[in-house]
Amino acid sequence: xxxxxxxxxxxxxxxxxxxxxxxxxxxxxxxxxxxxxxxxxxxxxxxxxxxxxxxxxxxxxxxxxxxxxxxxxxxxxxxxxxxxxxxxxxxxxxxxxxxxxxxxxxxxxxxxxxxxxxxxxxxxxxxxxxxxxxxxxxxxxxxxxxxxxxxxxxxxxxxxxxxxxxxxxxxxxxxxxxxxxxxxxxxxxxxxxxxxxxxxxxxxxxxxxxxxxxxxxxxxxxxxxxxxxxxxxxxxxxxxxxxxxxxxxxxxxxxxxxxxxxxxxxxxxxxxxxxxxxxxxxxxxxxxxx
Amino acid sequence: xxxxxxxxxxxxxxxxxxxxxxxxxxxxxxxxxxxxxxxxxxxxxxxxxxxxxxxxxxxxxxxxxxxxxxxxxxxxxxxxxxxxxxxxxxxxxxxxxxxxxxxxxxxxxxxxxxxxxxxxxxxxxxxxxxxxxxxxxxxxxxxxxxxxxxxxxxxxxxxxxxxxxxxxxxxxxxxxxxxxxxxxxxxxxxxxxxxxxxxxxxxxxxxxxxxxxxxxxxxxxxxxxxxxxxxxxxxxxxxxxxxxxxxxxxxxxxxxx
Numbered sequence: 001x002x003x004x005x006x007x008x009x010x011x012x013x014x015x016x017x018x019x020x021x022x023x024x025x026x027x028x029x030x031x032x033x034x035x036x037x038x039x040x041x042x043x044x045x046x047x048x049x050x051x052x053x054x055x056x057x058x059x060x061x062x063x064x065x066x067x068x069x070x071x072x073x074x075x076x077x078x079x080x081x082x083x084x085x086x087x088x089x090x091x092x093x094x095x096x097x098x099x100x101x102x103x104x105x106x107x108x109x110x111x112x113x114x115x116x117x118x119x120x121x122x123x124x125x126x127x128x129x130x131x132x133x134x135x136x137x138x139x140x141x142x143x144x145x146x147x148x149x150x151x152x153x154x155x156x157x158x159x160x161x162x163x164x165x166x167x168x169x170x171x172x173x174x175x176x177x178x179x180x181x182x183x184x185x186x187x188x189x190x191x192x193x194x195x196x197x198x199x200x201x202x203x204x205x206x207x208x209x210x211x212x213x214x215x216x217x218x219x220x221x222x223x224x225x226x227x228x229x230x231x232x233x234x235x236x237x238x239x240x241x242x243x244x245x246x247x248x249x250x251x252x253x254x255x256x257x258x259x260x261x262x263x264x265x266x267x268x269x270x271x272x273x274x275x276x277x278x279x280x281x282x283x284x285x286x287x288x289x290x
Numbered sequence: 291x292x293x294x295x296x297x298x299x300x301x302x303x304x305x306x307x308x309x310x311x312x313x314x315x316x317x318x319x320x321x322x323x324x325x326x327x328x329x330x331x332x333x334x335x336x337x338x339x340x341x342x343x344x345x346x347x348x349x350x351x352x353x354x355x356x357x358x359x360x361x362x363x364x365x366x367x368x369x370x371x372x373x374x375x376x377x378x379x380x381x382x383x384x385x386x387x388x389x390x391x392x393x394x395x396x397x398x399x400x401x402x403x404x405x406x407x408x409x410x411x412x413x414x415x416x417x418x419x420x421x422x423x424x425x426x427x428x429x430x431x432x433x434x435x436x437x438x439x440x441x442x443x444x445x446x447x448x449x450x451x452x453x454x455x456x457x458x459x460x461x462x463x464x465x466x467x468x469x470x471x472x473x474x475x476x477x478x479x480x481x482x483x484x485x486x487x488x489x490x491x492x493x494x495x496x497x498x499x500x501x502x503x504x505x506x507x508x509x510x511x512x513x514x515x516x517x518x519x520x521x522x523x524x525x526x527x528x529x530x531x532x533x534x535x536x537x538x539x540x541x542x543x544x545x546x547x
Contacts, residue, residue, distance in 0.1 A: 181377040184349060187367040189394045199397070203384040286383045287428025 040272075068254040076254035077261060086243065090262055093239030096152050097224050100159020104216060107160060108167035113197065115168075116175050129169050137162035137223040141230060155227055162223040163216040170215065174208025175201050207283045214275055218267070225263055294361075295322035296482055297346065297450055301355035304341050315341035316508035318355065321501050323450065326480045330497035330517075332487060334538060338508030339486045343454050346484065347373050359449055369398035372443035376455040378435045381427040381442075387414060388423045391442045399446065413445040414438070416475060433464035440472065444481060451483045457492070469495055490531050490538075494520055502538060512537065 035041045051070055058069030068076075080086035111128075114121035137158040144154035178201055186200035202209065228241025238246070244259035283289040299322065304315040315338035323329045331339040344350050346357055348367040357364040359371065367373075372394075374380070381390050391410035395401045401409065414420060417437040427435055436456050443451050457465040469492065476483070487493050493500050500514040514534065520527040 179377070179379050181375050181380050182382070184347075184367070184373065184375070185380055185382070187349070188347065188369065188371075188373050189398045190368050191397070200382075203382070206384070282384070286426055288383055 043272075065251065065253055068257055072254045073257040073261060076252070077258035080255060080258055086258065086262060089238065089240050089243040089259075090266065093224060093228065093241070094266070096155045096239065097159065097220055099152075100156045100224070101163055101217065101220050103156060104160040104163025104220070105167055105213070108164050108171060108212075108216075111164070111168045112171045112175065113194075115172050116197070116201070122172075125168060125172055129165050132161070133165040133169065135161075137219070138226050138230070141227055155224065158223055158227060159220050162219040166215040166219060167209075167212040170208045170212025171205065174205030174212075177208065178204040206286075207288045210275070210279065210283060214271070217270060217275075221263070221267060296325045296327075296360060297323040297484070298358045299342075299346065299355070300357075302342070302345065302352045302357060303354035304338060304345055304350060305353045306341070306350065314507040316503075319503070319508065319510050320355075321510065321513070323482060323484060323499075325482055328476060328483050328485065328496055328498045330485045330487060330493040330500045331503060332490065332493040332500050332534070332538075333503030333508065333511075334505050335488060336505035336508075337503035338505075339488075339503055340454055342503075342508065343373075343452050343484060343486045346450075347371055347452050369394055369446055370449045372446045372448040372451055374436070374439045374443050374451065374453040374456045376458050378432050378459065380439050381435055383427050386424050386426055387419060387430070387438050390427070390438060391445050394442065394446055409445050410441075413441040416444070416478070417441045417471060431464075433460050433468055436460065436468060437471070440475075444475065444479070447481075449482065451481055453483060453485045455486050455488070458487070458489075465492075472496065490534050493517075493534075494527050494530055495522075500534070502534065504538070 029037070055070040058067055058072070061067050064072060077086070111121075111125055115125040116122070140158050140161055141154065144157045148154040148157055182200060182204050186196050191199055224239065225241040225244075228239045229245050230241075240259055240263055244256050247253075247255040247259065279289070300320050301318045302320070303317050305312050306315060307313075319338075319342060321329075331342060333339050341350065345352055346359075346364065348364050348371065351365070364371075381387075382393065385393060388407070388410055391414055392403075392406040395406035395409055396403065399406075411420070411423070414423060417440055419434060419437055419441065422430060422434060422438075427438070430438070439456070440453075443453075457468050460468060472483075473496070475481075485493075485496050487496070494517055497514075498516070498518045500517055502511040502514065503509065504511045514530070517530070520530045522528070
């Protein structure tokens, strides 16, 4: 045994590769494979299928008063755009929406900064969010009308309410989820106070902040259209909700659908162009989100 | 030895609160680090070596004793003591490798963009990551991330570089490469580094001085000097490793009986 151990020594034996080396490490995908890998293409296919379904069902029921076909709706849409009514209404809605959205975000920012700097601020934010977040903005409308009158002031008030809580909640939980290591790195650079928030916390929590902004946008949009349906008009310039309500009263059902379609289209554009672009340039590129 | 020590830790007791209790991490620990030292804190888990390093970093206030660096009392974190952490998420994920190294140079050192970029490129080249200059951290391997963190720390040319088990989460092969690279960098620039590890082998390889700590609470047990004299080829490093091992675990063996 001892003798055998003496003669054995570790060796390295080279092994040639088996068979022909294929050389194929990468293969280019075919056009269809690549197209199908593109999320936008898949979504367009879904939308086209839904459009076809709509048209078919509209023709099948043949009742333009209850369910106009897609072509009727598009025709009404074009007509309303050409006459300038729909763009004016959409712009009226968007103006109020952007005002409320911006005000809500600023307030959410202030509240969150107070919340991460003081324990009391954090308690305040948590309590307020728990109480007010489940309260539908539209339920505040009667009160808002009493306080701010029949105008854009009331709309902005309820928009702030619908934006503030989701944005503040998401931003706050995003800040709290920033890893201890990153915080220590920031302090190592000598950053503190507002510089620390701006240069470390906000970018590190950006996925949550962006999610909050998206939810806030959707909430605000819904709230606005609903609120306009309820009272809509201020100094003769109503928004999209009022446009829908008005046309229903006139039994212009294709125009009602055209109004709804506009709401959907604006939602799609904001989601797919604006928010997707921000996402692609930030959290996706940074690997913070897949 | 006439030169005053760069870092002086004098009778430092560190305590931190956990829900419901106060833990004493280290008790009256004293040591000093000279310029160009590769000073290693070594000990089993619970000896407070990482806590001690964080206190030197300024993240923790001693409840007793004082830490001074070049005569200045350490009270808060600052860019004169750059940290390299064990965790892979220590790079800012929204910045590329180059931007990560440049950021503290511009923000804390107030260098112009041009100066910061030149310096950053120089140190990134030193850790052999020039090809990853414009990559985002999430595309890098663990070893590459740690090397960027080292480049970032060294580019700041701090008074002392504090390294908290930077290679502990790496695989064995990468760890060896990183250790060799660190020593190579030290040969070139002779920076002062304080290095925390729980691996005796790593301590002997990296350090020229090793402070041995015993756990619960952390106290200084011994100091090993002239560690560079130990050589892995003639077996002296192996003997030293065994000696340190026996010393660190003598108590535990005693308690077990």
